[in-house]
Amino acid sequence: MATPEEARERYLHRIESRLKFLALLERSELAVYLPSDEFMRKRQARNLAKSLARPSELPLLPAELIDEAAQQLLKGLEQMQPRLPHDVQYRNRIRRDW
Secondary structure: OOOHHHHHHHHHHHHHHHHHHHHHHHHOOOOOOOOOOHHHHHHHHHHHHHHOOOOOOHHHOOHHHHHHHHHHHHHHHHOOHHHOOHHHHHHHOOOOOO
């Protein structure tokens, strides 16, 4: 059984590698579509952050850490949105100054 510190370290390493992958997608001029609803985007980022934790690690990770990871993932995904075609951005109705 891993200690909470080990679980936290492994989880953060996993998040970091996923963020590197998202950056690679962006450099390759690819993007992941995000829903237009802000609440839904945040919920999906949190679900992604939780799904990156192993089932044995999840009880050892504090909710604040998962929320922080979700914010980092959401930031990485939002950076990709300008790569989407303009018609998708319009349909998405994300009112942001890209």
